[in-house]
Ligand code: ATP
């Protein structure tokens with residue numbers, strides 16, 4: 001085994017697609033500085049023992065399952081599809097799912113032709129469904145007790161009904177615009193997806209595992225910070241309870257005396273959810289003044 005495998009963490013991320021920019025940004029936000037190899041397919045960490053491999057998202061689950069990479073970032077849709085495939089082959093724990101990430105949100109949903117007679121999945125009995133996720137769809141149909149043909153399309157699933165290749169589809173949706181453009185309407189959602197961080201089931205060396213733990217802790221910090229705000233205000237002491245009740249996800253506030261004033265205090269609080277104008281107006285209504293809302297740059301819980 002080469003020395004790098006013992007000491008350096010290898011992360012598989014999508015080479016070019018919807019998850020790429022977010023994943024590279026996340027690696028930077030957890031502190032990774034890297035240089036890209038000449039072929040641009042590997043990023044070498046310069047300040048952490050962490051390198052990344054840029055690959056097609058379809059390949060990420062198997063790279064982690066086969067322990068070629070220690071970690072991977074991939075959509076739950078892709079991961080679930082491979083998980084069922086491996087399970088059918090008798091492999092139960094192909095990867096560890098470490099944490100969901102806050103980007104790549106979409107849903108896997110059935111869709112039916114707008115001008116057809118099919119309205120729900122019960123109408124799929126004896127029909128043909130096109131999808132890029134045959135394992136997930138087949139498992140869903142089995143549980144629902146529906147007999148339908150599932151045909152695999154690797155791309156442009158939404159044109160299958162108009163080509164006469166299928167009666168309906170099951171595909172990823174985020175806005176629904178692609179479905180509408182192909183005269184399809186959205187039906188049942190069978191999977192809510194987001195990107196997730198996965199890890200090999202093979203035990204890492206203690207040093208590598210310590211780095212993984214550190215990265216996970218930093219990702220938690222980065223994700224909390226995205227919504228968090230630091231709020232400062234002046235308020236009558238008597239309004240403290242009303243103020244904390246108004247702030248979503250706030251931890252116990254820091255209360256500071258104001259020079260020369262007895263009945264008013266300065267209140268500082270970290271709020272872990274978005275703060276809207278409504279909240280500020282409500283704070284003012286219970287007596288707060290000089291309210292400042294500041295972005296939080298880093299957070300370590
Ligand atoms: P690759 O070339 O890597 O195989 P791809 O075409 O399979 O790329 P993308 O379209 O870049 O994949 O999507 C990557 C992931 O982004 C999806 O697997 C899914 O988890 C997520 N995603 C978020 N929103 C959508 C959406 N509206 N349509 C498709 N995927 C989406």
Ligand code: ZN
Pocket residue numbers: 056057058
């Ligand atoms: Zn893909």
